[in-house]
Amino acid sequence: MRHIxxxxxxxxxxxxxxxxxxxxxxxxxxxxxTVAPTEDPSLSRMTLVTSGTDQVIEQITKQLNKLVDVxxxxxxxxxxxxxxxxxxxxVRAENSGRDEVKRLVDIFRGRIxxxxxxxxxxxxxxxxxxxxxxxxxxxxxxxLEVVRTGVSGIARGEKALHV
Amino acid sequence: xxxxxxRAFFVLAGTVSAWPTPAxxxxxxxxxxxxxxxxxxLKDEGVEYVFGYPGGAVLPIYDALYQQxxxxxxxxxxxxxxxxxxxxxxxxxxKPGVVLVTSGPGATNAVTGIATAYMDSIPMVVFTGQxxxxxxxxxxxxxxxxxxxxxxxxxxxxxxxxxxxxxxTIKKAFYVATTGRPGPVVVDIPKDVSTNKTEYHYPxxxxxxxxxxxxxxxxxxxxxxxxxxxxAKRPMVYSGGGVILGEASRSLVEFTRLLNFPITNTLxxxxxxxxxxxxxxGMLGMHGTYEANMAMHNCDVLIAIGARFDDRVTGNxxxxxxxARIIHVDIDPASISKNVKVDVPIVGEVDQVLKAxxxxxxxxxxxxxxxxxxxxxQQIEEWRAMDCLKFDRESELIxxxxxxxxxxxxxxxxxxxxSDVGQHQMWAAQFYQFDKPRRWINSGGLGTMGxxxxxxxxxxxxxxxxTVCCITGEGSIQMCIQELSTCRQxxxxxxIINLNNRYLGMVRQWQEFFYQGRYAMSYMESLPDFxxxxxxxxxxxxxxxxxxxxxxxxxEAMKVRDRVVFLDFITDQTExxxxxxxxxxxxxxxxxx
Ligand SMILES: Cc1ncc(C[n+]2csc(CCOP(=O)(O)OP(=O)(O)O)c2C)c(N)n1
Numbered sequence: 001m002r003h004i005x006x007x008x009x010x011x012x013x014x015x016x017x018x019x020x021x022x023x024x025x026x027x028x029x030x031x032x033x034t035v036a037p038t039e040d041p042s043l044s045r046m047t048l049v050t051s052g053t054d055q056v057i058e059q060i061t062k063q064l065n066k067l068v069d070v071x072x073x074x075x076x077x078x079x080x081x082x083x084x085x086x087x088x089x090x091v092r093a094e095n096s097g098r099d100e101v102k103r104l105v106d107i108f109r110g111r112i113x114x115x116x117x118x119x120x121x122x123x124x125x126x127x128x129x130x131x132x133x134x135x136x137x138x139x140x141x142x143x144l145e146v147v148r149t150g151v152s153g154i155a156r157g158e159k160a161l162h163v
Numbered sequence: 164x165x166x167x168x169x170r171a172f173f174v175l176a177g178t179v180s181a182w183p184t185p186a187x188x189x190x191x192x193x194x195x196x197x198x199x200x201x202x203x204x205l206k207d208e209g210v211e212y213v214f215g216y217p218g219g220a221v222l223p224i225y226d227a228l229y230q231q232x233x234x235x236x237x238x239x240x241x242x243x244x245x246x247x248x249x250x251x252x253x254x255x256x257x258k259p260g261v262v263l264v265t266s267g268p269g270a271t272n273a274v275t276g277i278a279t280a281y282m283d284s285i286p287m288v289v290f291t292g293q294x295x296x297x298x299x300x301x302x303x304x305x306x307x308x309x310x311x312x313x314x315x316x317x318x319x320x321x322x323x324x325x326x327x328x329x330x331x332t333i334k335k336a337f338y339v340a341t342t343g344r345p346g347p348v349v350v351d352i353p354k355d356v357s358t359n360k361t362e363y364h365y366p367x368x369x370x371x372x373x374x375x376x377x378x379x380x381x382x383x384x385x386x387x388x389x390x391x392x393x394x395a396k397r398p399m400v401y402s403g404g405g406v407i408l409g410e411a412s413r414s415l416v417e418f419t420r421l422l423n424f425p426i427t428n429t430l431x432x433x434x435x436x437x438x439x440x441x442x443x444x445g446m447l448g449m450h451g452t453y454e455a456n457m458a459m460h461n462c463d464v465l466i467a468i469g470a471r472f473d474d475r476v477t478g479n480x481x482x483x484x485x486x487a488r489i490i491h492v493d494i495d496p497a498s499i500s501k502n503v504k505v506d507v508p509i510v511g512e513v514d515q516v517l518k519a520x521x522x523x524x525x526x527x528x529x530x531x532x533x534x535x536x537x538x539x540x541q542q543i544e545e546w547r548a549m550d551c552l553k554f555d556r557e558s559e560l561i562x563x564x565x566x567x568x569x570x571x572x573x574x575x576x577x578x579x580x581x582s583d584v585g586q587h588q589m590w591a592a593q594f595y596q597f598d599k600p601r602r603w604i605n606s607g608g609l610g611t612m613g614x615x616x617x618x619x620x621x622x623x624x625x626x627x628x629x630t631v632c633c634i635t636g637e638g639s640i641q642m643c644i645q646e647l648s649t650c651r652q653x654x655x656x657x658x659i660i661n662l663n664n665r666y667l668g669m670v671r672q673w674q675e676f677f678y679q680g681r682y683a684m685s686y687m688e689s690l691p692d693f694x695x696x697x698x699x700x701x702x703x704x705x706x707x708x709x710x711x712x713x714x715x716x717x718x719e720a721m722k723v724r725d726r727v728v729f730l731d732f733i734t735d736q737t738e739x740x741x742x743x744x745x746x747x748x749x750x751x752x753x754x755x756x
Pocket of ligand 1: 583584585586587588610611612613635636637638639640662664666667668669670
């Protein structure tokens with residue numbers, strides 16, 4: 001099953017490579033990984049999307065917790081949560097095609113943020129599967145470039161991941 | 164041998180005495196160089212010995228070490244040996260081992276020893292020199308990414324970029340290495356950090372928000388375990404190295420005796436429970452006893468304590484303990500349900516958990532039915548009667564088992580025994596009956612040939628008046644043979660018990676069993692004359708070829724107290740280690756002699 005794991009880690013040089021190294025050394029897969037400093041400059045927050053059996057996920061969280069740089073972590077799947085990802089897509093947009101792309105972008109509540117005579121850059125946020133759906137919907141032949149940030153997640157309600 | 168603390172020892176060590184007290188010990192509030200801070204930290208940490216080897220990046224540190232006497236530096240002949248010696252020191256007395264090596268090749272040479280300590284959870288702090296901060300990343304002379312290279316085989320590592328952080332980082336390193344599940348920690352010190360100055364302050368205590376090892380087992384889990392134990396009719400205690408690391412041997416003995424349960428130890432756990440005791444059924448696993456493995460296979464309640472269900476123990480995981488409900492006590496949550504799903508996990512210090520369980524029973528919790536245990540013990544005695552460790556006692560050739568058995572006899576089980584890796588290691592484990600923790604020192608997890616001899620040096624430094632033996636093979640001993648020179652310099656009276664079968668015996672055994680006798684590269688040719696080799700370093704060498712001479716030679720060796728005795732036993736080349744569970748087989752599928 002797919003899991004989103006949020007991690008607070010010390011904002012130290014090398015902390016990221018410890019997490020990445022753990023995944024490669026133990027053969028766990030990483031679907032996506034994002035990391036940035038938080039409001040507390042001594043902490044970074046990482047969001048990791050991975051998948052595996054319950055036993056594998058249990059090992060992943062235990063092994064992550066064992067890393068000295070990991071302060072705290074939360075498996076988002078344990079409670080209701082919100083997941084978001086940002087995607088930028090550059091598409092070929094010419095002649096009548098321009099309208100069609102625009103309509104599709106509206107349906108997905110995206111925005112066109114750059115326009116040239118022949119191209120659009122589309123900005124889209126949402127859960128990963130929504131972004132996948134957009135890429136399915138649009139004519140593949142039009143896509144010039146896709147950039148995805150990887151998933152970020154946050155728990156709903158009172159539950160919060162902080163030190 | 165002069166004790167390592169004595170003056171005579173230091174003359175031998177080539178270290179000069181009677182230096183004036185360094186400036187920083189006389190005046191307060193002076194600024195110290197990083198190198199001086201380094202030395203001061205080790206003093207404040209109570210470090211006796213640093214095992215190391217100098218080089219460019221650590222010259223300032225060596226200069227500071229030279230100007231004091233409290234922290235003694237032991238010069239090895241290869242950095243791998245420095246790490247194994249520090250490791251042996253730590254295993255034999257529980258204090259962290261300390262290593263100092265230079266950047267680049269010094270650090271890479273140390274990696275095997277770091278990984279060895281990591282796999283067996285040995286507390287160790289390894290200081291590596293690094294090129295000056297301004298040069299890091301420039302492919303400078305003798306630069307290598309120590310943090311990157313060691314990352315997968317340390318508990319944690321630190322690069323110190325500012326002399327102001329040095330003291331606190333060293334404190335953290337010792338704290339992380341020695342608490343929770345112990346392990347090696349690397350501290351990488353760039354040369355300019357050693358020469359820059361700052362005020363010295365060593366923190367008394369340290370708190371790290373990201374590191375809080377659990378110590379106490381959860382009372383509800385402990386209750387559950389006690390209830391499960393009370394239902395056992397065919398119980399088994401399976402304990403590992405965690406009991407030794409956690410100083411829980413006494414509690415383990417009390418717990419096991421209170422319940423009258425059979426107990427087995429892993430290779431790493433030998434000595435935690437007295438081997439000669441009736442309740443002890445021997446080591447388990449690939450070369451464990453018939454009775455230990457059969458009891459594991461047939462038990463109904465398994466109590467795993469400080470053990471990690473390693474594949475050399477479990478055999479085929481699908482066939483492991485098919486009828487057992489399992490309790491697992493370990494300080495490392497990640498160890499629990501990693502290989503085998505358990506019924507009652509307890510995360511905590513093994514000693515505390517054992518004591519809590521004992522207390523439950525003493526306070527009136529129902530005990531297991533003693534009557535129900537009788538048929539189980541009867542069954543175990545039947546398995547034991549198979550005498551799975553028997554060997555040919557009439558042979559004209561020296562049987563390696565006989566050498567170990569005789570060593571046990573004449574040292575009365577009191578020696579510290581290190582070993583390398585191979586058949587000799589298994590015979591040492593099977594035939595030397597350890598009855599105290601920390602006496603049996605071997606590389607169980609990584610299986611590092613070359614470990615035994617330098618580890619013995621560390622043990623001898625920790626226990627200058629005790630008998631230290633290294634049981635090895637002619638393959639393994641050659642991997643760190645250069646340490647004969649170190650032993651000469653410091654007058655270490657280690658007994659090398661070389662079980663010389665002219666084969667990489669364990670490899671040969673697998674080739675005989677599983678590769679139809681195609682002995683690819685397992686025959687050791689062009690061996691040195693070990694007697695002359697030992698003599699050329701100023702030690703004593705004795706070759707033994709007849710069974711009748713084994714005991715005499717060992718006794719002779721025990722008398723020597725100022726240098727190594729290299730006992731080269733020419734043993735039966737074709738001897739195999741039995742019993743054996745082939746890789747992938749179940750615990751009840753042993754090859755017996
Ligand atoms: C550094 C290292 N290289 C290779 C091995 C693989 N290996 C395991 S046992 C063994 C043979 C050891 O031979 P020897 O030291 O003569 O001991 P014996 O088995 O003959 O008692 C080898 C090569 C190892 N464990 N460690």
